[in-house]
Amino acid sequence: MAGAARTIGRVLEMLRPEFPDISVSKLRYLEAEGLVAPDRQQPSGYRRFSQADIDRLVYVLRAQRDRYLPLKVIREELEAIDRGEEPPTHPAPSEDEPQPEPSRSGRSGGKGLVTRRQVMSQSGLGEAALIQLERLKIIVPRRGSQFYGPEAVALAQAAKKLAGYGIDLRQLRVLQQAAGMEAAIVEQAIEPYRRRSGVPQDIVVDLYRVVMQAHAALLHGQIH
Template identity: 35%
Template sequence: MSAQPARSQTGHASQDLGRVTGLISIGQVLARLSGDFPDLSNSKLRFLEEQGLVSPQRTRSGYRKFSGEDVERLRLILSLQRDHYLPLKVIRGYLSDMDNGITPVLPGGSTSMLQGARRLTRETLLSATGAPASLLTEAVSAGLIPAGESYAEDAATMLSTLVSLSQRGIEPRHLRGFHAQIEREVGLIERSVSSLAARPDAASRARAAEQAAEIGEGFDRVRAVLLRAALDRPRP
């Protein structure tokens, strides 16, 4: 796969990336991919970026902008997760081979594991994340993962993160407040885009989804700045 498009060298050019190069927003990416991947969310797209699997460009104000190549790369990543239940470290190696011109081979050859499945069983979820059953039970109890007999793909992302946090002494019960905070943020976002979302035409609904994703990104940046400032404060 060819290299990512070069980043702009000037603030003005960066601000106009979408108009000049045809790059699209995170909301537009969701609109393109959600038909094939209904569990996809802007938080999952951001997580895949944080893991270094895709590298969208940024405007001067910090908004992500995705190229057509980025979208197809995301489609491949999501397909490998959904159809083959590959962990991210295996997908990262697969993409690295592609980027280096090597024909990648899936573990076990080309045979799919549960071809086309979109939900994870409890056993598959635990196996894919390396989490103990007790951690999954605690995550469900804390409201971090919905209870059920099967799980959406985001549950694997959440549980993998909880495995890492638990190794540092942070348990699901410590994160109960996150769920309540997210619900408050969703309420703010829904109120902000309600007039657009209520319109009957598809273009307005797509714009509402795009604006919702952009507001979510704004919340993420506010949260990140506040957290960094708090961590940098001198301690007595």
């Protein structure tokens, strides 16, 4: 029966021909973000997806894959559809906007941005772990796009290694908070340059180097 509610396993089977990387974690993440709301009032407590839920998932996944839209923008489009309005047009990025820069190895080179799939493939981090880090706002795409910077790959690599030592991914929030305070020190130091003629790049590089040197020394002192 076409209109019958389906289990999450059946939904995955239906979506995988078009979206081979779809997973239970991904569907739960989209639900947690409020983009789909399957029925959870069943006596068993399991999710049941209607055809409308599935159509909504397809819309979200295509918007991510084909137009590289962030979830916030996709949510706005869905809200417009729910109101019976035409969703605002958000085309895929033009050739002038940042795109992944594949090298001969197929990976993004230099300072190029990478896709979510490349973050996982280059770091070896699983999707469930990446979703958790995204929920914690530790790994996020660059503002206004679905692409990730090199720092996302480095963070994913570190998270995988730390997990191997038994470190819970949530503990990376401590490192994130420390980085935020260190960045504030750098911002304070370069503010006078901003008010004048601009911040020389060598000043920024030196400040970051000194802050990281102090950080490493303090960490070494705490451990030893």
